[in-house]
Amino acid sequence: MEQKNLATVLRGEHKALVEEITKIKELANQQEVKAEDVLSELVNFKTALLAHLELEDKEFYPALLEKMEEKGKEIEKTKEFIGKMAGIASQVSAFLETYSNAERIADNVDHFRENLDKIISILGIRVEAEEDFVLTDWEYLMM
Numbered sequence: 001m002e003q004k005n006l007a008t009v010l011r012g013e014h015k016a017l018v019e020e021i022t023k024i025k026e027l028a029n030q031q032e033v034k035a036e037d038v039l040s041e042l043v044n045f046k047t048a049l050l051a052h053l054e055l056e057d058k059e060f061y062p063a064l065l066e067k068m069e070e071k072g073k074e075i076e077k078t079k080e081f082i083g084k085m086a087g088i089a090s091q092v093s094a095f096l097e098t099y100s101n102a103e104r105i106a107d108n109v110d111h112f113r114e115n116l117d118k119i120i121s122i123l124g125i126r127v128e129a130e131e132d133f134v135l136t137d138w139e140y141l142m143m
């Protein structure tokens with residue numbers, strides 16, 4: 001991927017991921033929850049998320065650190081930030097692992113809804129933090 005497009009692509013993927021998980025919330029909030037439908041959307045979400053994390057963690061973050069070093073910027077805080085983002089990603093992965101079959105969702109829908117809300121909020125934190133901090137830094141460095 002061309003480096004100058006990276007931030008635009010990542011912002012677009014954030015938007016798509018948030019839309020996808022919002023759709024899951026709508027499905028999960030119906031009176032008669034169809035666990036199979038929820039699961040199939042979760043699987044789509046997981047695929048999109050893994051592709052996004054791969055691009056971010058394997059391409060974007062290393063390129064950002066390299067570019068910062070090239071320009072003589074302090075990278076410690078950014079490294080710390082990347083570590084925090086990894087922690088968020090593993091919480092989301094644990095959630096997806098927990099709900100990897102329809103029975104788990106159907107067995108306790110209320111619990112699923114609660115966990116989903118938590119995941120939506122921490123995913124929102126990652127997206128917002130990345131957009132305000134590292135993606136903005138990147139765009140500035142690429143100017």
Ligand SMILES: [Fe+2]
Pocket residue numbers: 010014052056126127130
């Ligand atoms: Fe991201």
